[in-house]
Amino acid sequence: MGDTVENMKNEQKKVRIWFTVIAISLACALSFSVWRAHDSVYLRPVYVRKMFAYMPYRIEYLLSRTLPAHAAEIPARAFAQEVPVLLYHGIVEEPDGANVLQRDFADQLFALKQAGYATVTLADFEAFLDGTKTLPDRSVVLTFDDGRKDSFYPVDPVLHALNYTAVQFVITNYSLGKDNEESPFYLSVAELKALQKTGRWEIASHSKAAHDFYAINEHGEEGHFLSNALWIPSENRYETSSEYMLRIYEDLRGARDNLKTALGVETNSFAFPFGDFGRAGTNLSGSEQLLLHVVGKIYKRAYYQTWGSDGETHNRAGEGLLVRRINVSPLWSGDDLVRALEAGRTKDLLYSGEQANDHDWQRLWGDISVAAENLHLQAPSDGDSAAAFLNGSTMWSNYEIDAHATVLAGTSFSVIARFKNGRNYVVCNFTEDATTVDEHIQGVIRSIAAHIPGNLSKGEHEFSMQVYNNRIACILDGEKIMSVMLVSPDLLSGGIGFKTGSRVNGESHAVVRSVYVRGI
Structure with a gap:
């Protein structure tokens, strides 16, 4: 009995020694990392918290695998006939009436996973639209607009836990400009590079400067950059149609070039700021047709939020330049989101x-x-x-x-x-x-x-x-x-x-x- 107790004490002593050695090694490694990369995004507190958040989400998902009732009623098909694209902006901790709460966002994605939905990349989705690739039934694309910090740090642990992917549509003037490192709101170049390295994110264009409001008449009234002719006060006139098209071309092409230069991203995908391509009012006759013509010269796909009169919410093969997105309501539960996606599936006749x-x-x-x-x-x-x-x-x-x-x-x-x-x-x-x-x-x-x-x-x-x-x-x-x-x-x-x-x-x-x- 005495030998057994002594052996146990020796084993405990060995464990304490090894634990101390490992702790010291980790501390040294961390100190060395701080010395070598004192400004690295990976060592910022918000990123460290994100890394530690992954495991609780993973455990919670595994413990809560109960199929949403409505999804169980609709049988799966061999291949997708349609693919929905979801749109989020920020994922927030306190209600603001516009963005989804962090807790609700996790519930929504858990519900999608449990209902059999799997995310697909832009390349696979756009090949599906071209009719050159089949996708599994209940494929879905997750997108986030504006390149906001609160669309990455609260989101990535959930994606990691569920093995999901997503797309960031970035405003290049805000994230790639000279002052981007100081922005408390938009992701910086360093953060976007860290985002890319996860393997869970893609980056696409949300314009260069088109997400601001600009004067559209002599009274100083402001409107959307892409759908209006701007007022030129120095000449007391509106832009001509040719000037309008050139301005749009330079902005959208500039955003695409900026992404390639700063991040090595070559994208064929663009999301309209405010989801507007002339439908929210315009001072330029024919702006919708002119804008879509210019967009089609630069990008293969242009994403927008569905409005009531658009009808269908999902996307099918052969539909062309415009891609519909569902703006996820902050009021939706996980089951609400699943019901919305199931409603858009092609119905039997x-x-x-x-x-x-x-x-x-x-x-x-x-x-x-x-x-x-x-x-x-x-x-x-x-x-x-x-x-x-x-x-x-x-x-x-x-x-x-x-x-x-x-x-x-x-x-x-x-x-x-x-x-x-x-x-x-x-x-x-x-x-x-x-x-x-x-x-x-x-x-x-x-x-x-x-x-x-x-x-x-x-x-x-x-x-x-x-x-x-x-x-x-x-x-x-x-x-x-x-x-x-x-x-x-x-x-x-x-x-x-x-x-x-x-x-x-x-x-x-x-x-x-x-x-x-x-x-x-």
């Missing part, structure tokens, strides 16, 4: 509204809500209509829509088909005065046919619409009102939606109680 989740119906305009599987459409006090679109339905082609709805107020109810976005779709428009078929092409409305008188009244109705090749049929309460031929060849596929309207602002309200769609 045998659809019942009972299958819907509360993110399926995308607001186009007006006030939209979903409660107890009922879709409510109500015009706001300053508008005469409201409309919603079924996310994930744009790949549909030939089908019949049957909907039961209650018209509570207003003078019209419309069934939307072949919906591509808020500017391109066809509609059966039921009113008190007439039933019409209207084509919307690039925002221009063309009435194809009308049947007078109309049969719409307040109360319960069954609204139906059939689309087969270029033939459209409008049906109300089981009676076929008309069957006509489409004029435009551009509306041979697309999704579904509903619209309610009135001649008076704020006096339109309908409730869609059931929806059934089948292929024909």
